[in-house]
Amino acid sequence: MDIVTSFSLLNNSHDAIVEAINKIDEKIAPPSLLLVYFSEDYDCNILQATLTEHYPNTPFLACSSCQGFMTEEGYIKGHGLALWAINDIVGAYGTSIISSNNSMFNIARQAILKAINNSGRIGESPALILLHATPGSEEEVIRGIEDVVGKNIAIIGGSAADDNVEGKWHIFNQEQQTQQGIGISVFYPNCEISFSFHSGYAATEYSAIATKVRGRDVIELDHQPAADVYQKWIQQKFEINSSIINESSLNPLGRLVGTIHDLPYFKLAHPLMVTQTNGLKMFASIIEGERLYFMTGTDERLITRAGRVITATNGIKLNPIGGLTIYCAGCMLKVQQRMKEVAVYVNIAMHNKPFVCPFTFGEQGQFITGENAHGNLMISAVVFHRD
Structure with a gap:
């Protein structure tokens, strides 16, 4: 099982996604799941079509990010797109997009059922649910998901973002794209996973x-x-x-x-x-x-806490393979001039293993007591690790 990342800073949508794909292909066999984080000015139609053509058998979930992202290679400011890929021949993965602004509770139920169905593990609860909804009804979405799978399954994620809170966010997968709806990925990985969700205030x-x-x-x-x-x-x-x-x-x-x-x-x-x-x-x-x-809170807490949150998963002590981190866009903007320091702390906590981190307009995670919740100015993290 392997996890890798890549990114591109090219302006042209086709050139950028092709460059990022080529970097992934140099590092890993065809992915079992692909996650995509991108700036608002990329053409989602081009990104979606190119990914679908190149990876016809790989489910993917894409979500726009505010003014950049982080990977193990550091903080990327402004324009760009990042890919996170996992190759896991024993595990199973599925994604879904449901587009709607009505009855988000019911839409969330449909989305989680569709993602599970697409994974091929019908009737089996996933080990992890990644949620990327558009902003507005995240609490209702969590309730809808839990109505299907129960409250014990960890939900991590972040709400789709744009650069200036102008509604230019997007989510998409291989089947659909929307600016108003829910994106879900379900994980049945062949490894251990650990979570953490904190505010630092x-x-x-x-x-x-x-x-x-x-x-x-x-x-x-x-x-x-x-x-x-x-x-x-x-x-x-x-x-x-x-x-x-x-x-x-x-x-x-x-x-x-x-x-x-x-x-x-x-x-x-x-x-x-x-x-x-x-x-x-x-x-x-x-x-x-x-x-x-x-x-x-303080600037110093915002800078150091991402590393502390990842360390708090405890999975970091158990031979990490890679991870996902969700960092609030509001926090990022507050300490934007020092985000390179944030990336250093995350890298240290991850032992320089591959990770991707979008900047989102709301964060979802599971507290240590087992409660899934939506909050703001939070950090959510998951670490994939070997026994």
Whole structure:
């Protein structure tokens, strides 16, 4: 069993995907599964057609990434595409894309069933589910997947992204492509796998109850306009309907998930903007009645935590073959000038084994307690390793 990566920085869509494919072919036999991460300005029709022609028997799943990606060769800024390939003649893999913006719970059920069917392991639960949905209903998608396979199967992934939050994201596989829907890959690998999902932020003394919520808009905190409360906490004033992604990236809102050794851990929600009604539009859904904690982070934590998250999988101690890492686009943009350092920490944690890391608009992972969740400003990682 082998894992390899490649990338191309060429501007032309056909030339770029051919260059990346040729590099893969030099390293590995025909892949059992191919993952593709690419910039928003590549032509998905060309990428899809070229991959399908070259790998007619290989399932693949592709997802757009924000302003670059990482591999074991380092941080790639801006324009480019990356391939991650696994050759596993004993294992099984399948992908699916379902395009829709209605009843995402039911669409997720269809997507996971289709991916399992495409893997040839009908009736058998996968060891791992990789999720790449378009932003908006990730919590509902997770519930739909779990309704089919149960809550014990690890879901890792990241929401499709573009460069400037303009809806230019895409996902596709060998059968379909969409800007509104769900992409899934199921893994039945012939190796051990380990996971980790962390935020790296700490709660401050400030918190409030979400007393009025509409979808992903938090309208009131403790019966006061949510934006007023948040701006008091962060000690900044924001314009209505203007992005506050960068300003809020070190101070998201946290929801308590549980405790480990008496230490609390959180899933995060990233404020996107102040709404016309003086609420907060978020990148994750908030449940009315939840207590939201004002979280704090530092640039140094954002730079070093990716390596710590991978090390926390424990799989790194067991002869790693390779891995996947999902790193929040908001965090990347906050420390973009130091992302080469992030790549170094990930490489050290991975023992320089092949990995790929897109920058996403929402992260999915499994906490140490076994709960699958969607959050923001998080890092999700999976390590494939030999016994």
